[in-house]
Amino acid sequence: MLALLLGSCESTYYDAMEQIGIHKRDILIDRIVDAQEAQQDGQVQFKNALEQFRSVVNFDGGELETIYDRLNGEYEDSVSAAEEIRDRIDAVESVADALFDEWTTKLGQYWSANLRRESERQLKNTKTRYTRLLTAMRRAERSIEPVLATCMTTSCT
Numbered sequence: 001m002l003a004l005l006l007g008s009c010e011s012t013y014y015d016a017m018e019q020i021g022i023h024k025r026d027i028l029i030d031r032i033v034d035a036q037e038a039q040q041d042g043q044v045q046f047k048n049a050l051e052q053f054r055s056v057v058n059f060d061g062g063e064l065e066t067i068y069d070r071l072n073g074e075y076e077d078s079v080s081a082a083e084e085i086r087d088r089i090d091a092v093e094s095v096a097d098a099l100f101d102e103w104t105t106k107l108g109q110y111w112s113a114n115l116r117r118e119s120e121r122q123l124k125n126t127k128t129r130y131t132r133l134l135t136a137m138r139r140a141e142r143s144i145e146p147v148l149a150t151c152m153t154t155s156c157t
Contacts, residue, residue, distance in 0.1 A: 014095070038088040042082060049075060086141055
């Protein structure tokens with residue numbers, strides 16, 4: 001039931017955006033850019049967290065609580081960055097699914113068999129490129145989880 005409700009909300013959103021001249025393909029492009037930016041931000045965050053961890057490895061005394069708080073903050077920021085990456089990729093996937101569904105529906109509206117075949121070919125090629133992109137994005141997303149899990153089990157926080 002929840003999936004049906006969310007699906008109808010997304011459909012309403014996309015329809016409203018179409019009414020003001022913003023097409024699904026434009027939303028898809030924006031969401032891909034947002035996801036790529038989130039991944040780049042996540043890389044920076046993880047690099048910062050790693051540098052903070054390395055500084056503690058050479059720990060020789062001092063304020064342990066201050067160091068713990070700093071590392072815990074870096075860890076929490078890394079978790080937030082990972083969640084944002086996941087959310088951005090999910091948003092890309094959502095609009096792409098809607099776009100491909102619409103495209104598939106419109107294939108049945110062609111009067112010309114040649115135009116329909118050409119559109120089917122373009123749809124197939126676009127889906128192939130999109131699948132490669134989504135696979136790469138999901139692979140990058142999955143590579144984050146072991147880092148966070150390792151950090152939790154090795155007392156990064």
